[in-house]
Amino acid sequence: MDTVGSTNDRFMHTLETNPEYDSLRGLFGWMYSYFRNCPDSLKPCIFYMSLFPRGQSVRRRRVVRRWVAEGYSRDSEDKSAEQNGEKFFSNLLDLSIIQYPPQVVTATSGDRMMISCSVNGFIREYIVSRRMEENLVFELEGSCDITTQRTGRHLIIRESWDRDKIVFETMDFSKLRSLTVFGRWKQFLVSESMKLLRVLDLEDSSGVEDADLGHMLKQLRRLKFLSLRGCGEIQHLPSSLGDLRQLQTLDIRHTSIVKLPGSITKLHKLQYIRAGTSVKAHESSTPCVSVPKLDRRRCQDGVMVPGRINKLTALHTLGVVNISTSGGNSILKELKDLTQLRKLGVSGINRRNSEKFSSAISGHVHLESLSVQLDKDSGIVLPSKTLQSLKLHGPVEKLPVLNIGELSKLTKLDLEMATLTENDIKLVDSLPQLCTLRVKLLQDSRLKFCITDSGSGLELPSYQKVKVLEIASCSSLDVTFGANTMRSLELLNAQCGSGSSVTFSGLENPTELKVVSLEGCCSDELKEEVERQLAQHPKNPVLKVEEAPVST
Known part of the structure; x- marks a missing residue:
């Protein structure tokens, strides 16, 4: 076991130097040339990917926003720093340095529908073996001895590290630009000597509390990126947040924070704010499913x-942003001035404020993604011709008015409603570029994806560009695919909550179907029926089953 451990620790060094592996020299020569010929602007981004754990998915947006904060991606004459970062990300995909997760499809426009990625395992080991040559990255894991060699620009604290304070306090942080913590947080992990720190990433770290946050912000005044995503024990942001005058990214998604401090308006360089909480269908905050593990404070729709x-x-x-709270009308007026918005999410839209909200976003010519949580019997008008992604969530019983001519660029539609009527299905079908459709229904419903000609009664081709269909149910749901519907569908995902049920018919009709994924509380009868239908499909799609986690 000692030999195995030593080989793992020096994996690439062993392959390159041990005579037993001389046959691999050509491969390493090719890899050296491969990296050497990469554009200089891309090389830092390649080495940066080794910061994330082996085999773990990482969100695309997290990577890109960190590159922007680090200065690896900058503004150019025709593109913003974030747009250039997205281009770098695509380049790494093309080079196979990062990989698609399973179940990724290509949109009709050629764009890949990807939220997260993982680093190619072999290439990651090669990167790790080279990064120490430049003192770029150092990490703490297991039980570490005191050494003066731990220094660099990026510090990674692995979940396995024993949190030895003495080891930590002997380290040199004078060149440190980013700190990433996996696992348990300890207050001593922030040091006064981290004066140049740009990135503090605590996503999904445990044990981070309000007092810890106040201590951090007093010492890290040069932060450009702050992520507390998933730190559920944090309830408040201190007023000292306003002292982070260089801050560009603030991610407090999935925390217990319900209100942003007034001092945030001092942060004139802030580009990106993510807040609020969302859960999957089988973890939903709707009455049909209990969520004992989620603190009630975290089941809010948005922040004030x-x-x-x-x-x-x-x-x-x-x-x-929660619009239904006190001062919501004033916020809607101020929303008009944020004309650079490309992605906006709001909750609390009702009959009293829906018209004002529609007016507030009418001049947002850059808006590409809009998420709206509707109260019952409310509706909105969507005037933006630039929208590519739209989410409409709420206990409404019919779709708000959709001006199809104004939504000609829409490729993603996410609906959470009481039910979806036959007219709604026809309306959604008329979206010309729709590629991804997500539907969650709260009442007993039938989804019949089939459009017939009113004169002849013959079935018409429908949903011809849809490649991803995700369905969730809080009750009983019957899904039928017509003979001429969703011929381009590649991925079907169904999520079942506790006490709900889903049935399918016509699964052989989507001729390009590759994967059917069942998540949550799915019965054995459903699995058997899906298997039976897929056995009749000409391309033998794969069935994947992911059981819901058991509550304790």
Whole structure:
């Protein structure tokens, strides 16, 4: 076992130097040339990917926003730093340095529908073996001895590290630009000597509390990227947040924070705010499913924002903002001034404020993604011709008015409703570029994806460009595919909550179907029936089953 451990620790060194592996020399020569010929602007991004654990998926947006904060991706004459970062990300995909997760499809426009990625395992080991040559990255894991050699620009604290304070306090942080913590947080992990720190990434770290946050912000005044995503024990942001005048990215998604402090309006360089909480269908906060593991504070729809939020004119991503709270009408007026917004999420839209909300976003010519949580019997008008992604969530019984001519670029539609009527299905079918459709229904329903000609009664081709269909149910749901519907469908995902049920018919009709994925509380009868139908499919799609986690 000692030999195995030593080989794992020096995997690439062993392959390159041990005579037993001389046959691999050509491969390593090719890899050296491969990296050497990469554009200089891309090389830092390649080495950066080794910061994330082996075999773990990482969100695309997290990577890109970190590159922007680090200065690896900068503004150019015709593109923003984030747009250039997205281009770098695509380049790494093309080079196979990062990989698609399972079940990724290609949109009709050629764009890959990807939220997360993973680093190619072999290439990651090669990167790790080279990064130490430049003192770029150092990490703490297991039980570490005191050494003066731990220094660099990026510090990674692995979940396995024993949190030895003495080891930590002997380290040199004078060149440190980023700190990433996996696992347990300890207050001593922030040091006064981290004066140049740009990135503090605590996503999904445990044990981070309000007092810890106040301690951090007093010492890390040069932060450009702050992620507390998934730190559920944090309930408040301190007013000292306003002292982070260089801050560009603030991610507090899936925390217990329900209100942003007034001092946030001092952060004129802030571009990206993500807040609020969302859960999967089988973890839903709707009455049909209990969620004992989620604190009630975390089941809120959005956060309250302070007045004068319109001073943050650099914002291009904002959400989720709760409009139904006191001062909501003032926030809607200020929303008009945030004309650079590309992605917006709001909750609390009702009959009293829906018209004002529609007016507030009418001039947002850059808006590409919109998420709206509707109260019952409310509706909105969507005037933006630039929308590519739309989410409409709420206990409404019919779709709001969709002007199809104004939604000609829409490729993703996410609906959560009481039910979806036959007219709604026809309306959605008329979206010309729709590629991804997500539907969650709260009442007993039938989804019949089949459009017939009113004169002849013959079935018409429908949903011809849809490649991803995700369905969730809180009750009983019957899904039928017509003979001429969803011929391009590649991925079908069904999520079942506790006490709900889903049935399918016509699964042989989507001729390009590759994967059927069942998640949550799916019965044995459903699995057997899906297997029977897929056995009749000409391309033998794969069935994947992911059981819901058992509550304790």
